[in-house]
Amino acid sequence: MRRAVLALPLLSATAALAEGNPWGIAGELDITHDSNVLRAPTGGAVSDTIFSAGLRGQLDQGIGRERLRVNALLEHNRFQNQRALDNLSHEVTVGLSFEPGNLVFGELNLRNARNLANRTLQDGRVLTQGNLERQTQTTLRLSKGVVSTWTLVGGFDAFQRRESEAAYALSDLSYHSLDLGVRYQSTPELRLTALLRRSQGEYPNLGSGDDYSRNDLELRALWEPTGASQVDTRLVWGNSDHSLSTIRSGTQWSGAVSWTWQATGKTRLLARAARYSDTGARDIGIGSTDIVKNYNDALIRTTVDVGARWRATGKILLEATASRSQRSLSASLQSGTASSTGSDRSHTLQLAVSYQALRNLQLACQAGRESRSISGNVAGRSFPYSSTTFGCSVQAWLR
Template sequence: MNPRHRPLLRDAAPVALRRLGLALCCAAALCPAAWAQSSPYYIGVSQSFAHDSNLIRLRDGQAAPAGFSKSDTISSTGLVAGVDQTFGRQRLSGSGALRANRYSNNSDFDSQSYSANLDLAWQTIERLSGNLTLGADRALRADLRDRNDQFIATDNNETSRRFGATVSLGVAGPLGLEAGYSRSDVSYSAPEAAFNDYEQSSASAGIRWRLGGSSSVGLGVRQTRTDYPQLLVGLADPSDRRKRDDIDLNGTWVPSGASRFDLRLSRGKTKHDRFTQRDFTGNTGALAWSYTPGGRTRLNARLSRESGQDATRATTASSQITESLSLSADYEVSAKVMAMASLQNYRRTLDGSGQFQTSVRGRDRGTLWSLGARWQALRGLTLACQAGREERSTNSSPLLNDPFSASSYSCSGQFVLQ
């Protein structure tokens, strides 16, 4: 039997489930007090099974490379932990997970992944407050292509790290000052994908006027610097550095306890050190609306137009502008059952000028949707299932992207002691 095509549900599933069951039994036996009282800390185990009809994101009409399968079933077994602790005026929250992932048809993709997030909200006795965030993730990216849009036939893990800090100072009455800084970097383990490595930092400062309640309006300036250190080939300096300066007008309006609007309008200019033909001046922004008409229903909508790596959809070194509309709804079927649905439609403008022999600029669009349900079976036991689909159209410039589609479904369980 081809080692790439293992009977996952026959071999891996029972092993994973036996280990999971043993861990649950031990945890329940060793920590009976956890059922009697709540704690700011939790620790637990998780298990999921997922199927993807186009794991490696083959383009329409494209066959899988020899030795690889287009579709796959993935088993993921993990350890999870978290904290949500308040002390005085401060609040510390965080979560983390370690997972072992096994692929039924593409065993070369067997890998370990992790995710970690930490957030500290702080406040002084006076009018000074702020927020600190840290995060790191590592996961397989079998869908990424090389710079010529060819399949990468090696294990390609994406590692991302991020840091953010904001501070607010009340000056006089409803007037306040705000400042923020963030930094992130993304890298890939496969040399063929290293041209997508990037580092980004952003700094902002502004004023905010509180209108009453939770409503406010603000004005600020922001500068973002992005560097793709390995984007180019055949040059002594292969990096592509770009800088964007923005003026931001933003506001929050809470007309009632059930509805909230968040708006940002920005005017900015992006300048490239090398590819001046990619320089861009224009408007960006976002409008978000959240609505809770009753105790059981929550609705969210977001319309955005973002530049470069600020977009909510996956971007590339060629990304210039991404416009997207996102909708989501949660419905509490009962005290223990939640139904969820989401839909996103996006349109991207890509500019590959300088990476190819000719000036290349094009647009494509895509759609993603998902349906799911979550059941809180016990205080510490959560079961969930989800189905989804992703489609992307042909780019007006075939050198930049080709169309593809993929469907997926998954079921998972998580048990925690808190």
């Protein structure tokens, strides 16, 4: 559901299993007030309060040379006034790390989730019924050591997104990709990777259906100039071919650079800048604090994120993040004719504090602000809005 999401990493932080105990079960209660619960355009905001009760489980178990990790969350979300948005959400992730020998390493990850999403269409039409977005994803990564400094790497990724309401079906997406490359690391401080990737996907409900294929060359450098800082750089040259949204066909480039710094034993800082030109696939799981999900309606998207985490005491953790995102929009992605273009800019600010009252009991409060403005001729592809959220939660673990 769409609420102050900064609390999630804070809650996950407390989910670290007790030493020697591979499993844990937690109950969660959360109350959040949202000044624009439907994410309606400026002037049409409706506020509401959301009550959530959830059950979380974790497993982290070594099995010989393998390791199994399971995280599961089941949550009932009830709206005080907008009862049509009441929903039961869930998210389950399963990860298996394995090492069959002969310098071969692998990791398999599975994810299945259902959450409330996209409550206002991109053209500004407000629909009061709840739209449940279902996501499934499978990721497999393999590596094979060749010599001391070179490693062969490869992987497979498959993703599917489906919306429960027909009005949101344009965002339905299926894709899969294969990649193969090499990694070079001569020192512990610097790791270089080059990958070739082939992706194929489909927006089945975009017009008569938009099939696409994409070939990418990805270069990545991970550098740790000091023991307390890390710089991660990614550059991608891609060529796409679309059957319907032909305006997207051609060569594009994407990239991202992030910097993390453990300034002191209590303070951690993060800065990140990114540009996305790929189609739908990279709009999920990219780690950005840009919480406005955009799927098939942006030609180019750039984001800048900054964040800070400060552990005031052994029990108190404060976190703040800010994000700015700009999209280059076309009103004619389906026809492939760039007859009218514009852009929008989204800003988010999130603050959170958590208190570890007991080893198995955590309290957290968070507040967030979202806003979006438009410029140029977006022709129904975007709209301005703003929203303020705040709330508190409690999480109790049994380990």
